[in-house]
Amino acid sequence: MKNSISLLLLITLCVACSKNDGVSTQVKTKAGIVEGVASQTGVISFKGIPFAAPPVGDLRWKEPQAVQPWEGVKKTDAFGPSPMQGTPRPFYMWSKEFLIPDEPISEDCLYLNVWTPAKTVHDKVPVFVWIYGGGFNSGGSAVPIYDGEALASKGIVFVSINYRVNTFGFFAHPGLSKESVHGVSGNYGLLDQIAALKWIQENITAFGGDPSNVTIGGQSAGSMAVVSLVASPLAKGLFNKAIAQSGAGLLKGSPSAKFYRDLGEAETEGAKAAGDSLSVADLRKMTSQEVFDKIKVRNGPIVDGYVLPESLPAIFQNKKENDVALLTGWNEEEGFMFGPPKTAAEFTASIRQDYGADGTELLRYYPANNDAEAMASQLALSRDIIFGGPNYVLANTMSEQGKKVFVYRFTKKVPGLGEFAKFGAFHTGEVPYMMNDLKFSDRPWQPVDHELANTMSTYWVNFVKTGDPNGEGVPEWPGYNVRSKQIINFSDEVTAKSIPDSASLNFLTARLKAQ
Numbered sequence: 001m002k003n004s005i006s007l008l009l010l011i012t013l014c015v016a017c018s019k020n021d022g023v024s025t026q027v028k029t030k031a032g033i034v035e036g037v038a039s040q041t042g043v044i045s046f047k048g049i050p051f052a053a054p055p056v057g058d059l060r061w062k063e064p065q066a067v068q069p070w071e072g073v074k075k076t077d078a079f080g081p082s083p084m085q086g087t088p089r090p091f092y093m094w095s096k097e098f099l100i101p102d103e104p105i106s107e108d109c110l111y112l113n114v115w116t117p118a119k120t121v122h123d124k125v126p127v128f129v130w131i132y133g134g135g136f137n138s139g140g141s142a143v144p145i146y147d148g149e150a151l152a153s154k155g156i157v158f159v160s161i162n163y164r165v166n167t168f169g170f171f172a173h174p175g176l177s178k179e180s181v182h183g184v185s186g187n188y189g190l191l192d193q194i195a196a197l198k199w200i201q202e203n204i205t206a207f208g209g210d211p212s213n214v215t216i217g218g219q220s221a222g223s224m225a226v227v228s229l230v231a232s233p234l235a236k237g238l239f240n241k242a243i244a245q246s247g248a249g250l251l252k253g254s255p256s257a258k259f260y261r262d263l264g265e266a267e268t269e270g271a272k273a274a275g276d277s278l279s280v281a282d283l284r285k286m287t288s289q290e291v292f293d294k295i296k297v298r299n300g301p302i303v304d305g306y307v308l309p310e311s312l313p314a315i316f317q318n319k320k321e322n323d324v325a326l327l328t329g330w331n332e333e334e335g336f337m338f339g340p341p342k343t344a345a346e347f348t349a350s351i352r353q354d355y356g357a358d359g360t361e362l363l364r365y366y367p368a369n370n371d372a373e374a375m376a377s378q379l380a381l382s383r384d385i386i387f388g389g390p391n392y393v394l395a396n397t398m399s400e401q402g403k404k405v406f407v408y409r410f411t412k413k414v415p416g417l418g419e420f421a422k423f424g425a426f427h428t429g430e431v432p433y434m435m436n437d438l439k440f441s442d443r444p445w446q447p448v449d450h451e452l453a454n455t456m457s458t459y460w461v462n463f464v465k466t467g468d469p470n471g472e473g474v475p476e477w478p479g480y481n482v483r484s485k486q487i488i489n490f491s492d493e494v495t496a497k498s499i500p501d502s503a504s505l506n507f508l509t510a511r512l513k514a515q
Helices: 002-019 166-170 174-179 188-207 221-231 255-259 263-274 280-285 288-294 312-317 344-365 371-400 418-422 447-466 502-513
Strands: 026-028 033-035 044-050 073-075 111-116 125-131 157-161 209-219 241-245 325-331 405-410 486-490 494-498
Touching: 026 188, 033 044, 111 188, 125 188, 125 221, 125 447, 157 188, 166 188, 166 288, 174 263, 174 280, 188 209, 188 221, 209 221, 209 447, 221 241, 221 255, 221 312, 241 447, 255 371, 312 371, 325 371, 325 447, 344 371, 344 502, 371 405, 371 502, 447 486
Parallel strands: 033 073, 125 157, 125 209, 209 241, 241 325, 325 405, 405 486
Antiparallel strands: 026 033, 044 111, 111 157, 486 494
């Protein structure tokens, strides 16, 4: 009898919660009910929610299809599989917390995760959607430093999404284009992102989120994806703010622009990689591992006339991109370099050979009076060509159009152990700070690191909420314009300053634009 009374009381409480439109650990989406996990911070997480049908079998290399509804309650207490890719292993500057888990990894990967602090479905909490990097070749939303609880606890709904990468996400082929109603192929990774954003528009209210106040953000290839979505007419109205960290694709002569290619070029490359003897049907019968091992193509967005009607530079120059506020920036020591290190003499000779009459001027900004200086200049030049220059052009372009723009520079030396101690403000190094996720890294953090993480995450949350990173308790972050070029610098101290190397960036980007 006592158990019956307890059960009746529990049912009564659940009904009351439903009538009050409260956000609980069970939420009804368009496809079915999902059950998440409540944390001690008051944030409820839902991990591994399917937002599209598994892109396997006949759905391999097709636009994402609608997710199939389910009966009952789907447990969403663990991340879905990461996209099909190679086995994750720490390398170069990236320790384990920057990589996906060892398993599961699968073609069946179209899942997203939601962390919500909302108490009711009427709260209309601003939404932040995170798009991971990985060179369009690897990555996933289950990377430890992408955990969304810390940002959500500051008053936003945090969503991280999966999208197809490498050959599964960016393989174009004449046969695939022929079967498409749009006559295109190859942009499956971007179409996955758009499908996830549409899912958010249809479902996020049930989690207490505001579908009219959505920010997309990403780093590296994720940043390039963000800029591509800003450029795509298919993403119009799905978000109103963008955060682009160390990646843009807007500078014609930059290696980052090589991630983009025209549809015809991509189809030719895909047909060559697949071989003449295999039909599309044959290619879809291959196992995931066979596709990954045997079909190698250049990965990245394709100017196909559908997802991307024109090149990114053309879209932005002609003011055809979607209207958004922008937060963007890059790191002081991204850590990339073209080829092996050169001596001062070798570097000087290569600059004069590659840049001709402009070489002398370029060496003023990237000097090589001795080998140590030449090494620093090689790293700085690579940083500015691959990341700084494209993001600088992005900031200038949108500022000149009258958009609200905020620019940062991350110069904080990230502490590390062993081999990882030698890297400074490296590529991706800012992410655990802006996510306030230092706890997921086994590094010798100091109080100044936690203070910086709290400040950066507050700026990001403020921007997600209002389109302006400024607010109570953080130093003033000046808006960026092409005249004053005011930015915020993230290091042991957070300070506003004029961008220190605008002269070299002006010279370099003008030279690269002309290529």
